[in-house]
Structures are given as C-alpha cells and as structure tokens.
Amino acid sequence: MTELLNTLYVQTQGAALYLEGDSVRIVIPDDARRRTLPLRRLQEIVAFGNIELSTPLLARCATDGRPVTRMTAGGRFLFRVKGPVQGNVLLRHAQHLVYADADHRLRIAQAVIAGKVQNSRQFLLRGARDATDHQGELRAIAERLGQALPSIPAAEDLDQLRGIEGSAGRDYFQAYSLMLRSGLDVGPFTSRTRRPPTDPINALMGFLYGLVRSLVHGANEQVGLDPYVGFLHGLRPGKPALALDLMEELRALLADRLALTLLNRRQLRGEHFDELPGGAVQLTEDGRKIVLTEWQEWKKREWPHRLLGRRVPAALLPSVQSRILARHLRGELPAYMPWAP
Incomplete structure (x- = not known):
C-alpha cells in the first residue's frame, strides 16, 4: 500500500x-x-x-x-x-459526428500518429546524444522516422496509416534495444510483446503504459469527452478507444523514457521481476513499488508545450490534449494539434 x-x-x-x-x-x-x-x-x-x-x-x-x-x-x-457521466452532452455529440465522418476521423488519426512518430524520433535523438555506443545506428533510425513523417498526412485511409505506424514502431523498438546499457540482468529486448509480456523489459513497458492509459482515460472524462469513441482505434465494447488514441503521443517520452532510466540506472534489476507459469513475466511487489514511486515524481516533470507557449507538468498533459481535442471538435480550432515538445 x-x-x-x-x-x-x-x-x-x-x-x-x-x-x-x-x-x-x-x-x-x-x-x-x-x-x-x-x-x-x-x-x-x-x-x-x-x-x-x-x-x-x-x-x-x-x-x-x-x-x-x-x-x-x-x-x-x-x-x-467514476460515478455519473460528466461534461457537456453537445461535446460528446460532436465527437460522435466526427467519428462518423471518415475524412475528419482520418485527419485526427493522422495528427495522433504524427505526434507519436515525432516524439519517438526525439527520444531516439536524445538517446544518441547520451549513448556511448550505437550512436550512428540510433541517428540512422531516427532519420528513418523523420522520413516517415511526410507520408502520414498522405495516407488515404486508416489501414494505410496503421501500416506507416507499424513500420515506424518496428524501427523504434529496434533502436530501443540499442539504448539499453550492457551488463543488465533483465535479459535481452528483441521486440515488443504483450498479453502476456514474456521478458522483464516488456513487462515494465506494459506496466507503465497501463499507468499512462489510466491518466489519459481520466483526463477524457474530466473534459467531458467519451473515452470509448476514438479516431485511430476502432470501436469495441469495453475498449476506451479515445484514451488509446491520445496516449500514443505520450508513450515514448512519458513511459518508455522512464523505463529506460529505471533500467539503465539499475533501480530495477532481475530480482524485481517474476516469471509466471506459462512464460509471462511481471513486476514483483517491490518492483511495482519502485516504479510507482518514480512514476509520481516523473509526473511532476515539466515539458514545453508549443501551443500554450509554456511548460506543463507531465501529469497535466493528458488534460491539456483532451481540451485541445475538445476545442477542435467544437470547431474552435481548425485541426487537432498533438503534443510534441
């Protein structure tokens, strides 16, 4: 506790x-x-x-x-x-109308993926500056992500957009393994696996993604948006598609970067993970306590926000982005602007 x-x-x-x-x-x-x-x-x-x-x-x-x-x-x-639904029913109605407009839905999804790829690229460039090895490889992969950015607004439908996202994701996670210090006792990281995670690094990423998702879900509800009607992720009962959409641009800098810090500083080691029957891996109780303590500190960190023109604590970024989306859905902004510091 x-x-x-x-x-x-x-x-x-x-x-x-x-x-x-x-x-x-x-x-x-x-x-x-x-x-x-x-x-x-x-x-x-x-x-x-x-x-x-x-x-x-x-x-x-x-x-x-x-x-x-x-x-x-x-x-x-x-x-x-969380009790009764809050917020303006007219905002949720506007959200549903935009979802039904295929072109408008695609434009918002493109903005979400552009933010995700740009922030992933910035994370890799920062990793290349800090790394003692693999600097050239990290910069080359960051360049590939940069080259993918112009193809995002040119995507003709969601399937094509998801293909661009998938290719960029494979490059990104290849680079992630290069930023891990040698000699860590948490095993190699070869690819992103989930449901279940089969190695400590994937287990840590999944745990942090769950925390980010909860933060975004709460921000959607606070602003009055429907967390279950997104634009990139499809509708499915029990699936908070909008929360999954808006967390995409936050994954690299809020979750993946914290995971890398905890591992490279050896705050988390092999002893902080358990292998369950069937091959799944999860954090131990002590491991979760370390992550939760660092997560609370990480949420205090302030990041620059170009649209607002000032720095914003990480904990408030989901609320800020939810409000920007709400303003766009109401017609107050011409486009959704993803967060990219």
Missing part, C-alpha cells in the same frame, strides 16, 4: 479496502495493524491484482466523483469506476 500525491496505490495481494465512516480502512493479510486514511485526502484509488474493494466503498467513491481504477498485477488496465 502506497499513498503518493493523493493517489492510493494498493498492490499487496489479498488486501481488502472497506468504507469506515469518512475513511477507507485497509486490511493486509497476516498483519493485524489498523490502517485508515481519510477519504478527503484521496483523489483516486488504484488497485493492482487480487484486491478486494467493498461495495459501500465503491459507492461512496462514485458519489464523491473519486475514480477507482482496477489493473492486473502486471499493470494492464481493466476498468475504471
């Missing part, structure tokens, strides 16, 4: 949370100590894996507008509970 910046992270397997007056009572297996936290101190609760949350507690959090997010122990997003 870790309380960080008004977010309660619960990851001790078998723990249970109950409502007790205006507080949450936390019961840890085989630990008789009494633990309570006033609800007024908490803006959100995030539970990983086998955590019990009582119905009265969920109801109180929903009434208060306090989100409760459930993740797997490995960090994969499961669901989020």
Whole structure:
C-alpha cells in the first residue's frame, strides 16, 4: 500500500479496502495493524491484482466523483469506476459526428500518429546524444522516422496509416534495444510483446503504459469527452478507444523514457521481476513499488508545450490534449494539434 500525491496505490495481494465512516480502512493479510486514511485526502484509488474493494466503498467513491481504477498485477488496465457521466452532452455529440465522418476521423488519426512518430524520433535523438555506443545506428533510425513523417498526412485511409505506424514502431523498438546499457540482468529486448509480456523489459513497458492509459482515460472524462469513441482505434465494447488514441503521443517520452532510466540506472534489476507459469513475466511487489514511486515524481516533470507557449507538468498533459481535442471538435480550432515538445 502506497499513498503518493493523493493517489492510493494498493498492490499487496489479498488486501481488502472497506468504507469506515469518512475513511477507507485497509486490511493486509497476516498483519493485524489498523490502517485508515481519510477519504478527503484521496483523489483516486488504484488497485493492482487480487484486491478486494467493498461495495459501500465503491459507492461512496462514485458519489464523491473519486475514480477507482482496477489493473492486473502486471499493470494492464481493466476498468475504471467514476460515478455519473460528466461534461457537456453537445461535446460528446460532436465527437460522435466526427467519428462518423471518415475524412475528419482520418485527419485526427493522422495528427495522433504524427505526434507519436515525432516524439519517438526525439527520444531516439536524445538517446544518441547520451549513448556511448550505437550512436550512428540510433541517428540512422531516427532519420528513418523523420522520413516517415511526410507520408502520414498522405495516407488515404486508416489501414494505410496503421501500416506507416507499424513500420515506424518496428524501427523504434529496434533502436530501443540499442539504448539499453550492457551488463543488465533483465535479459535481452528483441521486440515488443504483450498479453502476456514474456521478458522483464516488456513487462515494465506494459506496466507503465497501463499507468499512462489510466491518466489519459481520466483526463477524457474530466473534459467531458467519451473515452470509448476514438479516431485511430476502432470501436469495441469495453475498449476506451479515445484514451488509446491520445496516449500514443505520450508513450515514448512519458513511459518508455522512464523505463529506460529505471533500467539503465539499475533501480530495477532481475530480482524485481517474476516469471509466471506459462512464460509471462511481471513486476514483483517491490518492483511495482519502485516504479510507482518514480512514476509520481516523473509526473511532476515539466515539458514545453508549443501551443500554450509554456511548460506543463507531465501529469497535466493528458488534460491539456483532451481540451485541445475538445476545442477542435467544437470547431474552435481548425485541426487537432498533438503534443510534441
């Protein structure tokens, strides 16, 4: 159990949370100590894996507008509970109309992928500057990503756009392996694998992507957008397509860069990962605690935002981008402008 910046992270397997007056009572297996936290101190609760949350507690959090997010122990997003839908119904209606317009939908998806590829390129160029080896290879791959950028607005449909994204992604993850320091005991990183991740590096990436996704999902709801109607990702029951869209431009600099830092500084080592039956790999409880602590600090880091003309904390970037998208959907901006520092 870790309380960080008004977010309660619960990851001790078998723990249970109950409502007790205006507080949450936390019961840890085989630990008789009494633990309570006033609800007024908490803006959100995030539970990983086998955590019990009582119905009265969920109801109180929903009434208060306090989100409760459930993740797997490995960090994969499961669901989020947050009371009645908020925001302007006219904004959500405009969002649905844009989704139904194939050309308009494609333009927003193109902007999302352009932001993703540009930020991936900047990450690789920064890695090349800091690297002692593979500098030439990293710059060459960054150049290939730069060459892919003009083809994005020329994509004629979503399938063609996804093909460009897939090719850029393969180049990017090839380069990512070159930025890892030699001698790490977390094994090689050869490609991106998920559901399940089969090596420690993929497990760490997936865990951080889950945290980014939860942040973006919450920002969509806060602004009044429908998280389940996106423009790049298709509609599917239970799939927050818009959250998945807007996290694309944030992956490289918010998640992948933090993962690289934790690994290269050896804050995370082989002992912080478990291999499960069937070959899946996930962070241990100690490993998750390290990541969550660093994640809270990472969210404080300020990044330049060209449209706003000032620096913005990482934790607020999803809200800023959600508001920019909302302004575009309402016709106040001619295009959606992805974040690229």
